[in-house]
Amino acid sequence: MALNPMDIYKLLPKTNCKKCGEATCMSFAFKLLNRERRLEECIPLYEDKKYERQRKKLEEMLKPLEEATETGLIVDESLCTGCGNCVVVCPVHVEKDPKGAAVGKGITIDDPILRVEDGAVKVINMQACRRYGKNRVLCVVCRENCPTDAIRFLEG
Amino acid sequence: MKMSFVCPGCSCLCDDIEIVDGKILHACRRGEEIFGKYKENRAKPMVKGKEVDVDSAIEEATEALKDSENIAIYGMDTTTVEAQQHGIELAEKLNAYIDDNSSFCLGEFVEAILRKELPTTTLEDVRDRAYVMVYWGANPFHSLSRHMSRYSYYPRGAKRPRGYEEDRFLVVVDVRRSETSKLAKKNAMFIQVSDDDELVDSFFKVVDGKAAKYAKEAGIILNGMKKSDLNVIFGGLGLKYGLKDLGKFVEMVKKLNEVAPVYFIPAGFHGNMRGFNETLFEKVGYVNKYSFRDGKSGGEFAFTELLKNEKIDTALIVGTDPVYSLPFEVSSKLGKIKTIVVDPRMSFTARIADVVIPSAVSGVEAGGTMVRSDGVRVKLEPLEEREVNDVYILNKIKEGL
Amino acid sequence: MMRFSKFLKVEADIVVARYALVMDETKSKTEPVIFLHPEFAKRSGVKESDVVEVEANGRVVKLKVKLSESAPESGGIIPNGIYASYLTNFDGFKKFKASIEVSEGEPTSVDGIIGQLKT
Numbered sequence: 001m002a003l004n005p006m007d008i009y010k011l012l013p014k015t016n017c018k019k020c021g022e023a024t025c026m027s028f029a030f031k032l033l034n035r036e037r038r039l040e041e042c043i044p045l046y047e048d049k050k051y052e053r054q055r056k057k058l059e060e061m062l063k064p065l066e067e068a069t070e071t072g073l074i075v076d077e078s079l080c081t082g083c084g085n086c087v088v089v090c091p092v093h094v095e096k097d098p099k100g101a102a103v104g105k106g107i108t109i110d111d112p113i114l115r116v117e118d119g120a121v122k123v124i125n126m127q128a129c130r131r132y133g134k135n136r137v138l139c140v141v142c143r144e145n146c147p148t149d150a151i152r153f154l155e156g
Numbered sequence: 157m158k159m160s161f162v163c164p165g166c167s168c169l170c171d172d173i174e175i176v177d178g179k180i181l182h183a184c185r186r187g188e189e190i191f192g193k194y195k196e197n198r199a200k201p202m203v204k205g206k207e208v209d210v211d212s213a214i215e216e217a218t219e220a221l222k223d224s225e226n227i228a229i230y231g232m233d234t235t236t237v238e239a240q241q242h243g244i245e246l247a248e249k250l251n252a253y254i255d256d257n258s259s260f261c262l263g264e265f266v267e268a269i270l271r272k273e274l275p276t277t278t279l280e281d282v283r284d285r286a287y288v289m290v291y292w293g294a295n296p297f298h299s300l301s302r303h304m305s306r307y308s309y310y311p312r313g314a315k316r317p318r319g320y321e322e323d324r325f326l327v328v329v330d331v332r333r334s335e336t337s338k339l340a341k342k343n344a345m346f347i348q349v350s351d352d353d354e355l356v357d358s359f360f361k362v363v364d365g366k367a368a369k370y371a372k373e374a375g376i377i378l379n380g381m382k383k384s385d386l387n388v389i390f391g392g393l394g395l396k397y398g399l400k401d402l403g404k405f406v407e408m409v410k411k412l413n414e415v416a417p418v419y420f421i422p423a424g425f426h427g428n429m430r431g432f433n434e435t436l437f438e439k440v441g442y443v444n445k446y447s448f449r450d451g452k453s454g455g456e457f458a459f460t461e462l463l464k465n466e467k468i469d470t471a472l473i474v475g476t477d478p479v480y481s482l483p484f485e486v487s488s489k490l491g492k493i494k495t496i497v498v499d500p501r502m503s504f505t506a507r508i509a510d511v512v513i514p515s516a517v518s519g520v521e522a523g524g525t526m527v528r529s530d531g532v533r534v535k536l537e538p539l540e541e542r543e544v545n546d547v548y549i550l551n552k553i554k555e556g557l
Numbered sequence: 558m559m560r561f562s563k564f565l566k567v568e569a570d571i572v573v574a575r576y577a578l579v580m581d582e583t584k585s586k587t588e589p590v591i592f593l594h595p596e597f598a599k600r601s602g603v604k605e606s607d608v609v610e611v612e613a614n615g616r617v618v619k620l621k622v623k624l625s626e627s628a629p630e631s632g633g634i635i636p637n638g639i640y641a642s643y644l645t646n647f648d649g650f651k652k653f654k655a656s657i658e659v660s661e662g663e664p665t666s667v668d669g670i671i672g673q674l675k676t
Contacts, residue, residue, distance in 0.1 A: 333627055337627075394574075477584055483647060501583060
């Protein structure tokens with residue numbers, strides 16, 4: 001399920017042509033995964049017919065990126081029972097909502113990262129997530145406490 | 157001011173449900189179905205397969221009860237304490253048997269608690285103080301979805317401010333690798349048993365410093381328990397059916413209390429099953445399977461036994477669905493007796509009933525009191541009021557006798 | 558009709574448990590499903606979305622297979638509901654042994670079971 005830059009790199013032209021503005025194809029692969037670059041920026045991949053098969057594979061591979069939120073979080077509502085573990089364990093929620101989510105109650109702040117709505121967890125405000133922005137950290141607490149993988153991250 | 161509702165979906169009775177712009181907030185999937193789909197599959201008043209008006213259905217039920225010799229009233233685990241009181245009075249007036257799902261669910265644990273044989277505590281105290289929490293034969297992820305996030309492992313409590321990884325110790329006991337067992341990671345333990353009695357036995361032996369099958373696990377748990385002034389065992393249906401003898405489990409909890417404070421809270425059941433147990437206990441001193449004719453409770457008075465042994469000719473079934481939940485050898489007997497179903501839904505049992513009386517969804521269309529799994533009483537305010545509710549129906553039958 | 562069975566009957570441990578993802582609080586339906594442990598299914602030659610005959614206590618229901626790692630390693634979970642109730646007795650109310658074999662056709666309908674209750 002998880003994507004890693006090596007798998008992406010293997011399907012790129014590996015010529016380090018720099019047409020995309022990156023020094024190496026590997027660096028381009030990393031930035032694709034972080035969604036700082038788009039696949040279309042690899043010009044040879046689209047212009048040279050010999051890369052067609054690889055391009056199609058890559059497009060398929062990178063599809064989940066479009067569905068994922070800016071931090072790489074993916075929610076599959078069909079696996080969610082609305083247990084609320086993710087909402088309550090989130091360190092940002094605990095800090096911002098000491099009388100609500102921190103003590104187990106339904107989250108009371110207006111712009112939480114996650115909230116259980118209509119029986120399943122929904123992403124409300126990804127910008128507040130610690131995985132977002134310049135000083136991001138690779139926090140996975142919500143995923144760790146979801147026993148059905150209703151919450152996943154792109155990198156696994 | 158935001159309006160909060162109590163969810164009657166299970167014995168957690170979560171009191172923080174909000175409905176904002178048509179969205180149901182904070183309720184789990186089951187709760188969402190209660191609030192979001194309460195208008196679906198509604199029962200219609202029926203007599204012998206023909207639709208009638210409500211009053212005629214109530215009248216028909218009253219007449220049927222007057223004509224019957226041996227009556228059982230069964231269910232009421234999803235209705236309010238107020239309706240349960242009417243149901244119990246009705247059973248008394250009819251000299252009937254009365255029972256609910258708890259007789260094959262967790263009723264005997266509740267009885268042990270009410271008789272003060274099992275020490276118990278509240279979920280608020282669990283949240284604020286508990287260190288070791290044992291889920292034994294329970295998979296709250298599916299059965300009581302918010303139990304762990306709302307009340308036990310995940311919330312930060314007054315004396316447990318550092319969160320689950322440091323301030324709690326989770327133990328999951330099950331015969332399989334349940335979803336809940338997958339949450340037992342750091343500062344936690346999963347014990348996969350094949351025979352629950354062996355673990356009971358191990359706790360006994362470890363307190364006395366003897367060797368046992370699960371000595372290592374029991375030893376670690378016991379040491380954890382010694383660190384806290386409150387530890388809790390949540391017992392579910394897996395525990396109930398895994399134990400050969402409840403008495404031995406009760407003794408085990410007592411034994412553990414010689415070395416550390418350990419409390420028990422049942423983990424399972426419908427919104428107000430404990431309410432039924434407590435309401436009947438207050439009235440007659442027993443929690444279920446009671447015969448007003450004999451003035452006592454006994455295994456032979458369990459609804460399932462009465463049915464199996466063909467001891468009843470009429471059953472008044474309130475807010476429960478035995479065709480859905482009872483073994484076929486028992487439910488198949490329902491076809492042979494007169495059945496009166498009081499339910500908001502066209503349940504499986506309603507589909508084979510002689511009389512169907514449509515009622516209100518308690519907690520959504522009717523207010524009242526319910527009792528949480530830990531015995532705390534919770535007041536429910538309805539979203540909208542429906543006149544013909546369980547209290548109305550049971551009272552009208554009672555007056556009509 | 559002669560029935561040629563390509564598959565072996567296998568013994569399975571069945572756990573009956575609540576399964577929130579397939580529950581119906583409106584009491585209108587039950588999903589005819591059994592969650593088998595992936596390892597058990599593999600050993601037994603059963604695949605996801607096969608229909609299997611599950612036999613216990615002399616009664617048989619046909620259920621659709623889904624795979625779940627939370628099922629017991631030696632069998633599966635049947636969610637609380639009319640199908641589980643049809644197979645169980647009180648001496649094995651939450652855990653019993655059943656035999657499982659791959660079958661053809663549609664899962665058992667709820668009406669098929671309720672029909673047997675009416676006399």
